[in-house]
Amino acid sequence: MSATTTAPDLDQLVAAASAAAPAMARATGEQRARWLEAVADALDAAGGELVPIAIAETHMPEARLTGEVARTTGQLRLFAAVVRDGGYLEAIIDHARPDATPPQPELRRVLVPIGPVAVYAASNFPFAFSVAGGDTASALAVGCPVVVKAHPGHLELSRRTADVVRAALAGAGAPDGAFGLVEGLEAGRDLVQHPAIKAAGFTGSLHGGRVLFDLANGRPAPIPFYAELGSVNPVVITPAAAAASAAQLASGLVGSFTLGAGQFCTNPGVVLVPAGAGLEDAVAEALGAAKPAPLLNGRIEEGFHAGLEALTGHASVEVIARQGEGATDEVPAPTVLATTAAAVVADPDTLLAECFGPVTLLVRYADEAERDAVLGSLEGSLTATVHAAPGEDVRALAETLSGLAGRVLFGGWPTGVAVTWSQHHGGPWPATTSIHTSVGATAARRFQRPVVFQDAPASVLPPALQDDNPLGIPRRVDGTLVVG
Amino acid sequence: MSATTTAPDLDQLVAAASAAAPAMARATGEQRARWLEAVADALDAAGGELVPIAIAETHMPEARLTGEVARTTGQLRLFAAVVRDGGYLEAIIDHARPDATPPQPELRRVLVPIGPVAVYAASNFPFAFSVAGGDTASALAVGCPVVVKAHPGHLELSRRTADVVRAALAGAGAPDGAFGLVEGLEAGRDLVQHPAIKAAGFTGSLHGGRVLFDLANGRPAPIPFYAELGSVNPVVITPAAAAASAAQLASGLVGSFTLGAGQFCTNPGVVLVPAGAGLEDAVAEALGAAKPAPLLNGRIEEGFHAGLEALTGHASVEVIARQGEGATDEVPAPTVLATTAAAVVADPDTLLAECFGPVTLLVRYADEAERDAVLGSLEGSLTATVHAAPGEDVRALAETLSGLAGRVLFGGWPTGVAVTWSQHHGGPWPATTSIHTSVGATAARRFQRPVVFQDAPASVLPPALQDDNPLGIPRRVDGTLVVG
Structure with a gap:
């Protein structure tokens, strides 16, 4: 088993992710919530097998790793709740105002998935910031395929976790290509420069992160590179x-x-x-x-x-x-x-x-x-x-x-990071590279982009924007926020 | 009158903006809404003086320019409404859960101003995408000082508009340094690289925008560069x-x-x-x-x-x-x-x-x-x-x-862009460089960053996060969205 994904293999994985993207975007929130829960359940069930591999590869103690599996599956379940709530879609509807000067058309805005996402796993959280960690969970939650770059510090764990994730997603009906794993330095560099990759999440060193950040921004068509790089936490x-x-x-x-x-x-x-x-x-x-x-x-x-x-x-x-x-x-x-x-x-x-x-x-x-x-x-x-x-x-x-x-x-000490609706895990450079978080419910916003439909026939509107609000989600209508 | 701001003058303007930032961040939403309305009123009053200057510099017809002044002041007033609504603060409160495993602290999240913002004016909308345009309005709305790089295509109009803006802000009680104007290519390059500038908005050509985008990302501490670059609008x-x-x-x-x-x-x-x-x-x-x-x-x-x-x-x-x-x-x-x-x-x-x-x-x-x-x-x-x-x-x-x-x-044609709560004026590269919009209420999100307070005493909480919700704003509390 080679530790390096070849360029053709990487191309194939990213092509599969691209092919999966439309079906993932069309999937309902309820479907995606079930994908996440299936992954969470499968990881909980596989903990007894995965934790010993993690101990062997990372030298971390069992209690810490067992706790981290629970954190990881809790994170997946939080994103299931976020998707069911629907507020993450940021639906806004402005009805037409034909009498305004100038007349205003009808506009209906919603957030859609940005496309295939690259996730760079960290070494220090082999579960929670790795293959099935927060970046992966938040990207899948909003309907983005994910290609993870495994951390070389826990390759065997990464492969086994990826097997669990793939099987759980397939079992829950997610499209083929929704999830992939690549290995090796070259694959990591190629991934962030692949034209079909539309955003990346990264947790790691300032040096390594800066290299990838520069590659992401130097592309002919740059992509957002959400990285957590370094922090002295005064x-x-x-x-x-x-x-x-x-x-x-x-x-x-x-x-x-x-x-x-x-x-x-x-x-x-x-x-x-x-x-x-x-x-x-x-x-x-x-x-x-x-x-x-x-x-x-x-x-x-x-x-x-x-x-x-x-x-x-x-x-x-x-x-x-x-x-x-x-x-x-x-x-x-x-x-x-x-x-x-x-x-x-x-x-x-x-x-x-x-x-x-x-x-x-x-x-x-x-x-x-x-x-x-x-x-x-x-x-x-x-x-x-x-x-x-x-x-x-x-x-x-x-x-x-x-x-x-x-x-x-x-009071307290910064080394615990609760995974909640309000958590913000980010900060001015070099803590992170963006105004977004990598932990907590709002991490999903990184992998969405807005689309506004102007004067659209009802037949093309996604459920989030339909008049009768079939999803029962929070929406702002003509300037007023309406809850469900 | 030189058309180029010298490096010392630019430093002084940015220093004044930095000095104004804390007071602007502390100002209430109501205060900032009044600043915006004061600017809008002053521009409406100055239209008769400004439009002829704009005609002379841009060769645009009077009716178009008069309409654009109305669009510009309407935009400022929309952001006043956004600020009063308070939803733009994205307040989220999670109460402590001492019995959870692991125990969760109390977390209260709010968006705060990112800091001094550089705005690069466009040539083709000498009011609405220029000195007092949408980038400036959305940055001031959330409490960011603004330094505008004037477009050389309408320098005299830029200077006169800046005078109107400065006087209106001062009259409404905004701090000195809240607004500044620079001129010249060198000043434009220096501005985006100035360490005290924390974000930039740009509307212009793909070539010029890419140069500044690369400068912004190449900084020792990169900043978000929100640019609208090019679009064939199929x-x-x-x-x-x-x-x-x-x-x-x-x-x-x-x-x-x-x-x-x-x-x-x-x-x-x-x-x-x-x-x-x-x-x-x-x-x-x-x-x-x-x-x-x-x-x-x-x-x-x-x-x-x-x-x-x-x-x-x-x-x-x-x-x-x-x-x-x-x-x-x-x-x-x-x-x-x-x-x-x-x-x-x-x-x-x-x-x-x-x-x-x-x-x-x-x-x-x-x-x-x-x-x-x-x-x-x-x-x-x-x-x-x-x-x-x-x-x-x-x-x-x-x-x-x-x-x-x-x-x-x-149906319809794309050349009208309504300024509303739901509008999205952005798109995949090269249309824009980010997942955010430059037109409409959500443009404000570009110039905010989240801060979460953990176990904070009531005395340090901003009104948006206080228990009794004195601002009456929408908040998500323990996972449930509550309107006002």
Whole structure:
């Protein structure tokens, strides 16, 4: 079994996806909801077979992977609910106004599937951001065929998951070609440049993502490339919070930045701590509870050690604590570093760079001016967190953090990403490349485009736009939103 | 008065826009609605002064320009209504579910302004797609400062319009820096690359737009570049329609493709006609009612004559009719060309290229297979139109045309674009560069990005997300859409 999809095989898969697109677009929402539920059921049933493969390929613990299967199938079922609700179609109807100046025709707008979608799987969530993950679920939900580029870090799992997905889709009546899988670097590059591919979703490194982003935009006919690339997820701890609960904050931080060996895109990598508040000692102590855990693959290992070296090599950086027992290159020691606000402002490129793995950098600030200077040096992130004392006024801070990230947390830690209607997993570059999310119900919007029908006969209108609203969906009619 | 904004002046304008952004984001929807209405009122009042300047600079007739002022102010008022409605905020609230596995935090999502927006004005709508046009209105509506790059084809009008806009915004209490104007090619290139600019809107040529699109995507931190670039707006006439109303179709087509000297982005440039149905003679006759009209500027003249030469130089192309009386290079003859489906399929790059000006190409098809082959050779368009006989089954055709364009017309002609809640003015590349529209209420979505607040104290929540819904806006709460 070769790990590289040949160009003719890729062409054939994309051609099959293209051929499936019209039937998928015509399928009712109820049909597509059932496809998603069939995939979810099949994955739940296959968990006992898939999880051991995932353990072998990713070195992740069983409990984490079992939980991730549940997250993945929950995600598929959320999109089934989204499709049944129908609000995702954004139906808008304006009746004709023949007496207006100039006269207005009848216009009826609905979102339609954008066409075949390429999905680039991530290494760090072998289920939830991989073959049957959120990108795949949201694309299938709105009626787009999907061709997944497997991550080389879990190829066997990808193949087996793809078998499960294909069989479930076929069993639920989805058209042939609705789903395909390709492997290999060349196939990944070819896929995003294939004329029949109309959009792409990607979760991975800034470097790899930028290469594909540039290819997508450099096409003769560019396509949207929705990528989640990199994020340091700043955390701000106020002096009052530090004074009130240093030990609790320290153990929360350690739990978050070492979760999954620090290989979460929402890992809190930069923590602004009030100088002299004793948080460093508390974090050093809390780190004693952490255990080194294996990194996912050689590429991540290399990146982590190079990033850590760049940080520790900086004159301003101190190593506060390393939990080194049993650490190796493959299973590195969770590490807490510290520097000053002044150093960060002077050299943000070095000190605020993402280091993907179990490390966090405490940045000591003396006052609000220093704190805000550090925040002003940050690029976009997926999340930003503030820990304040109860009742403390954090309005100005909330406004600043809203400008930096797509999710602002008040208390808590960013490494959990709930899959809900409102979730937004995105943020200003380099967190993501677009104004859309890759997690939560609104992720579906990425793979739809609007079409408006002008003065159409009733016979051509899709059910979403018919006068009697047979789907019972929310619609805006002559400017007024009407629920079902 | 120099026609080029210097780099320091541009920096200063963008800095002022950046400085205005937080106050604009904090302004209530009602405040922003009043800014827009103040601009609309001021433009209505200034029409008598502005229209003569526009006539002198663009050679357009007074009635057209007066109507365009009304369109522009109507657009500003539509966005005021959009802002007051509040649905554009896409507020979604998910209450906490502490008993879920894993427990879910409280999440509240809202759209916030993306930041300072660059707007590139078009030549062919000196009001409605220029300084105070739809891009500017939709950006201001959601709270984004705007820096407009003036079109050199109507510089004096741009400056005077900008004066009116600035004064109206200041009078209505908008912050300084909310609006700025720059001039010159270099300023245009610098603007889209300025780090403080967070998105851009553009209407213009494929060539110029592609240059700026590439600059926007090539930035260290890329930004969305929403551009409307080029469109041939195919029209399909069925044999039954041709048989029933050839003369009426011919005069409708002539009226549409010669409107504004053919300089509309929705100009019907390619018309699929049944072979031997007599439509060519009817169109030739109808062309007798057309009058040559001046083109907007030298660049468009050059492009038009080169495009026309490429078409007429093609061995398959016949000139069906030219309405040549009084024609010059600057005031060219409206021209009807014809070719065959086979020729188009063999050389779509030449025959289906947009030729911006008063020309249309009739493509004779013998049967549905030929018709569909031509449709399959087309790139994306803003519009696609079908003329069928009453009761004729056009479902398959509607599906094909929906894949080609963002607006599908059943009867009528594409050159009117109603500004309504449902309008979609966009389509697959090269019609536009995104899945969003530049006309209609949903154009505002381009300049917003989502932020979700996790477990936020009530004191930091914007009104849109507060429990008692003080704005009375539509929101989705725990998965259920609630109107006001």
